Amino acid sequence: MSAYVIQGATGPWELVIGLEVHAQVVSRAKLFSGASASYGAEPNSQVSFVDAAFPGMLPVVNRECVAQAVRTGLGLKAAINLVSRFDRKNYFYADLPAGYQISQFAHPIVGRGVIEIELEGGAIRPIGVTRLHLEQDAGKSMHDQHPALSFIDLNRAGVALMEIVSEPDMRTPEEAGAYLRKLRTIMRYLGTCDGNMEEGSMRADVNVSVRRAGEPFRTRCEIKNVNSVRFVMQAIEAEARRQVEVWEAGEAVQQETRLYDPGRGETRSMRSKEDAHDYRYFPDPDLLPLVIEQGWVDELAARLPELPDAKKARFMSQYGLPSYDAGVLVMEQATADFYEAVARGRDGKIAANWMLGDFFAGLNRMGRGIEESPISAEGLGGLLDLLADATINGRIAKEVLEAMMETGEAAAAIVEARGLRQVTDTGAIDGAVDQVLAANPDKLAEYKGGKEKLFGFFVGQVMKAMAGKGNPALVNEALKRKL
Amino acid sequence: MTLEFTLSSARNALRARRISSRELTEAHLAAIEALEPALNAFITVTPEQALAQADAADAAIGRGEGGPLAGLPVAIKDLFCTKGVRTTAASRILEPFVPPYESTVTANMLRDGAVFLGKTNLDEFAMGSSTTTSAFGPAINPWQRRGANVQLVPGGSSGGSAAAVAAGMALASTGTDTGGSIRQPASFCGIVGMKPTYGRCSRWGVVAFASSLDQPGPFARSVEDTAILLGSMAGHDPKDSTSVNRPVPDYVTACRRGVKGLRIGIPREYRVDGMSAEIEDLWSRGIAWLRDAGAEIVDVSLPHTKYGLATYYIVAPAEASSNLSRYDGVRFGLRVPANDLTDLYEETRAAGFGAEVKRRVLIGTYVLSAGYYDAYYLKAQKVRALILRDFTEAFGKVDALLTPTAPSAAFGLGEKSDDPVQMYLNDVFTVPASMAGAPGISVPAGLDAEGLPLGLQVLGRHFDEETVFAVGAALEAAAGFSAKPAVRMEAGR
Numbered sequence: 001m002s003a004y005v006i007q008g009a010t011g012p013w014e015l016v017i018g019l020e021v022h023a024q025v026v027s028r029a030k031l032f033s034g035a036s037a038s039y040g041a042e043p044n045s046q047v048s049f050v051d052a053a054f055p056g057m058l059p060v061v062n063r064e065c066v067a068q069a070v071r072t073g074l075g076l077k078a079a080i081n082l083v084s085r086f087d088r089k090n091y092f093y094a095d096l097p098a099g100y101q102i103s104q105f106a107h108p109i110v111g112r113g114v115i116e117i118e119l120e121g122g123a124i125r126p127i128g129v130t131r132l133h134l135e136q137d138a139g140k141s142m143h144d145q146h147p148a149l150s151f152i153d154l155n156r157a158g159v160a161l162m163e164i165v166s167e168p169d170m171r172t173p174e175e176a177g178a179y180l181r182k183l184r185t186i187m188r189y190l191g192t193c194d195g196n197m198e199e200g201s202m203r204a205d206v207n208v209s210v211r212r213a214g215e216p217f218r219t220r221c222e223i224k225n226v227n228s229v230r231f232v233m234q235a236i237e238a239e240a241r242r243q244v245e246v247w248e249a250g251e252a253v254q255q256e257t258r259l260y261d262p263g264r265g266e267t268r269s270m271r272s273k274e275d276a277h278d279y280r281y282f283p284d285p286d287l288l289p290l291v292i293e294q295g296w297v298d299e300l301a302a303r304l305p306e307l308p309d310a311k312k313a314r315f316m317s318q319y320g321l322p323s324y325d326a327g328v329l330v331m332e333q334a335t336a337d338f339y340e341a342v343a344r345g346r347d348g349k350i351a352a353n354w355m356l357g358d359f360f361a362g363l364n365r366m367g368r369g370i371e372e373s374p375i376s377a378e379g380l381g382g383l384l385d386l387l388a389d390a391t392i393n394g395r396i397a398k399e400v401l402e403a404m405m406e407t408g409e410a411a412a413a414i415v416e417a418r419g420l421r422q423v424t425d426t427g428a429i430d431g432a433v434d435q436v437l438a439a440n441p442d443k444l445a446e447y448k449g450g451k452e453k454l455f456g457f458f459v460g461q462v463m464k465a466m467a468g469k470g471n472p473a474l475v476n477e478a479l480k481r482k483l
Numbered sequence: 484m485t486l487e488f489t490l491s492s493a494r495n496a497l498r499a500r501r502i503s504s505r506e507l508t509e510a511h512l513a514a515i516e517a518l519e520p521a522l523n524a525f526i527t528v529t530p531e532q533a534l535a536q537a538d539a540a541d542a543a544i545g546r547g548e549g550g551p552l553a554g555l556p557v558a559i560k561d562l563f564c565t566k567g568v569r570t571t572a573a574s575r576i577l578e579p580f581v582p583p584y585e586s587t588v589t590a591n592m593l594r595d596g597a598v599f600l601g602k603t604n605l606d607e608f609a610m611g612s613s614t615t616t617s618a619f620g621p622a623i624n625p626w627q628r629r630g631a632n633v634q635l636v637p638g639g640s641s642g643g644s645a646a647a648v649a650a651g652m653a654l655a656s657t658g659t660d661t662g663g664s665i666r667q668p669a670s671f672c673g674i675v676g677m678k679p680t681y682g683r684c685s686r687w688g689v690v691a692f693a694s695s696l697d698q699p700g701p702f703a704r705s706v707e708d709t710a711i712l713l714g715s716m717a718g719h720d721p722k723d724s725t726s727v728n729r730p731v732p733d734y735v736t737a738c739r740r741g742v743k744g745l746r747i748g749i750p751r752e753y754r755v756d757g758m759s760a761e762i763e764d765l766w767s768r769g770i771a772w773l774r775d776a777g778a779e780i781v782d783v784s785l786p787h788t789k790y791g792l793a794t795y796y797i798v799a800p801a802e803a804s805s806n807l808s809r810y811d812g813v814r815f816g817l818r819v820p821a822n823d824l825t826d827l828y829e830e831t832r833a834a835g836f837g838a839e840v841k842r843r844v845l846i847g848t849y850v851l852s853a854g855y856y857d858a859y860y861l862k863a864q865k866v867r868a869l870i871l872r873d874f875t876e877a878f879g880k881v882d883a884l885l886t887p888t889a890p891s892a893a894f895g896l897g898e899k900s901d902d903p904v905q906m907y908l909n910d911v912f913t914v915p916a917s918m919a920g921a922p923g924i925s926v927p928a929g930l931d932a933e934g935l936p937l938g939l940q941v942l943g944r945h946f947d948e949e950t951v952f953a954v955g956a957a958l959e960a961a962a963g964f965s966a967k968p969a970v971r972m973e974a975g976r
Contacts, residue, residue, distance in 0.1 A: 049584060053809040055564060055577065055809070056564045056689050059724070061724070092808065093824075094813050094824055099811060152813070280856075285694035285725075285802050
């Protein structure tokens with residue numbers, strides 16, 4: 001258990017955090033209509049009569065969305081409910097065309113599961129998943145397009161969402177951040193949600209309360225619609241501090257819905273419990289209970305990709321990687337695939353070191369993700385091959401990598417064109433050593449006088465004289481001989 | 484001329500080229516023009532479309548083609564969305580609404596060549612038993628009490644459809660039945676009305692009242708005619724998740740099966756307190772007719788019948804309160820301009836909905852509210868399951884049930900409108916089968932002392948409309964009902 005606490009005036013307070021994540025399902029069509037679910041189209045260009053809730057229109061569940069929810073459930077090691085049910089959540093809003101959202105209230109499609117998060121220092125902590133259910137997204141209201149009117153875009157109305165509810169198992173902002181990142185990674189591996197928080201395809205509602213160590217839960221507040229991992233962590237801390245102040249002032253935290261203002265770094269009240277909607281949930285009579293076959297679930301399970309936890313364990317055993325390195329490499333499927341392509345038939349540790357070191361640094365400098373890397377996995381492998389067969393030394397390899405990043409050319413071509421092959425001709429090395437010793441009589445005297453640390457100085461000078469291309473082992477050998 | 488034809492005989496006449504669809508359609512349009520001032524059975528009449536469809540049907544028949552309904556003029560309850568033709572649900576809130584799509588049921592009928600005369604009047608959003616809650620004024624029953632000049636209601640909610648067929652303004656029509664909205668008006672207007680099993684006809688494109696109960700069905704002047712029309716309306720629709728994927732049987736053939744050897748149940752709980760002697764007598768005659776035709780009569784019990792109405796008036800308004808939320812002035816239909824969103828909702832819905840709709844939205848909202856849900860909605864669902872079990876158990880012993888359709892003949896306009904509960908009691912015999920989703924038919928079987936028609940109801944097993952038609956046809960044959968309403972298109976004009 002983490003020792004993270006908020007120090008109040010009256011002593012330390014522990015945090016209790018639960019997350020409700022809304023994840024947009026990757027699918028061609030919406031949850032109950034054939035309209036396209038793609039992002040960024042002209043307003044109201046992807047709206048069927050069902051989405052706009054025209055009279056007499058009826059929902060028909062999209063099986064692919066159901067499959068995506070089941071896959072996600074399997075990825076969370078969760079119980080899949082073969083019988084689930086759609087309910088109506090009734091409330092009026094201009095971007096909710098039917099006046100109700102079709103959701104799963106009483107009988108979700110996915111039950112209890114777990115997400116393992118890795119904390120700093122490598123400790124693994126399981127966070128309980130309470131449930132996952134399918135529901136429709138609402139449309140978008142735009143209040144800034146006209147002085148007196150609001151505009152409604154229904155493209156998003158009816159798009160399938162998975163609401164993934166955690167247990168109140170997290171105790172620190174870092175754990176909440178790790179949970180979100182891990183959930184995103186799992187869904188991206190599964191291809192069930194693209195996890196893009198900026199575009200709103202993954203949003204989090206954060207439940208926060210504070211308590212003294214050992215106490216039962218106190219009243220919680222829900223912070224709605226936080227749209228980045230960083231803001232989630234900030235919002236938790238800000239809200240926890242606010243609650244500590246309330247309790248320590250002798251007052252009671254009121255259960256309410258709040259919003260996080262990242263600019264001011266504080267949460268503010270959105271609506272209190274008294275103003276909370278009575279959603280009048282009831283089973284949607286337009287839809288039959290959602291019944292799925294165990295055989296179908298098994299088929300979906302058999303076709304799941306290798307998930308991050310399993311991949312990480314395999315990287316550690318197959319390539320001998322340390323836990324941290326393996327963890328970073330499996331964070332994104334594309335990175336893991338790239339790594340495996342580089343490591344295949346090569347030294348896995350060296351491949352990991354180069355990827356996590358100079359290669360990632362280069363991508364970061366260019367502001368690119370691995371998908372837009374100017375160097376392919378084969379290209380990076382080619383560089384490592386030149387290193388392995390001693391065509392170039394490590395220092396030159398860094399230079400070549402940089403040139404590859406800039407030009408996209410193959411390592412071998414750059415080495416040939418720029419004459420960067422390692423010099424192994426002992427005559428040339430001896431000549432360079434002689435030249436350096438002759439040019440530095442004072443340093444030579446110091447060395448002979450016992451200042452052996454100067455050996456490195458001489459190595460550097462010789463390499464410099466050879467434009468970095470000297471074989472380091474042979475240079476060392478020659479220097480030792482001549483000193 | 485119009486009243487002389489049944490759907491079936493008109494079809495034969497068309498195929499034999501004794502009459503054209505244009506002639507038949509013109510005659511019905513003339514009947515509508517003549518009778519509409521007295522009956523207000525239609526909200527929208529579409530003569531141009533009807534004549535174009537008639538000409539197309541005549542051409543098809545001339546080529547030896549044409550579907551089962553080719554050239555037959557029928558009327559459509561104004562709850563079915565019809566592409567390019569205003570669809571109002573008899574509500575101000577949909578007064579300007581022209582659907583850009585065709586309901587599955589009406590599309591099936593158009594596929595089979597039907598001619599649509601127009602959209603018929605109904606209780607607003609199908610909420611009512613009298614067609615008096617229509618925003619377009621009440622429809623009037625073409626029947627009158629002997630020697631009295633009192634306007635009577637045609638029943639409801641599909642009152643316009645029933646009145647139109649009774650008066651000879653259409654050969655047949657569509658209705659929807661949620662708690663009796665086909666069977667009760669059929670009884671009041673002296674015609675046949677059939678509610679199929681829930682799931683038999685698609686609800687896609689039908690303005691929803693209570694989704695778990697709504698079911699389209701036919702009206703006509705004979706049992707066989709309703710069988711013809713249902714054969715066209717019915718069928719699986721992937722766009723309605725509650726529509727059932729089973730083949731549609733040959734209902735017309737089923738009408739000729741007879742009842743010999745069938746076991747007909749008489750549910751004792753339908754013999755309610757205060758039932759009129761006329762209704763009792765009619766029921767007894769029906770029992771005798773079926774016995775004489777070779778059926779075995781069996782007393783059965785449906786013990787939860789007495790909870791039917793109370794349960795219905797929780798479930799139906801609950802679903803309606805949610806279904807009607809979409810009428811908010813934002814995307815279609817009536818919008819009353821306002822300064823903010825809440826005002827827009829309140830003013831649009833206040834102006835757009837009538838009193839009965841508001842009453843049911845309020846009831847429905849109440850029974851779904853936190854703190855009341857368990858006591859009302861959840862309890863009603865449990866009772867509904869018991870009502871279904873009553874029917875399942877009864878149908879383990881018998882093949883069909885025989886009951887009166889309604890507790891009385893048509894009543895006068897305004898006679899029950901001051902007390903909603905009195906109005907709701909009209910559905911006492913029809914609601915239980917609706918709650919169970921079972922099919923039922925109302926067949927005109929006699930007249931009361933004042934000369935008004937009374938119907939008998941036959942209920943059947945789920946998806947066994949065939950037996951319902953067979954029993955209905957036997958009743959029809961034995962009853963020999965031939966009385967005609969006071970307001971009608973005279974033969975020969």
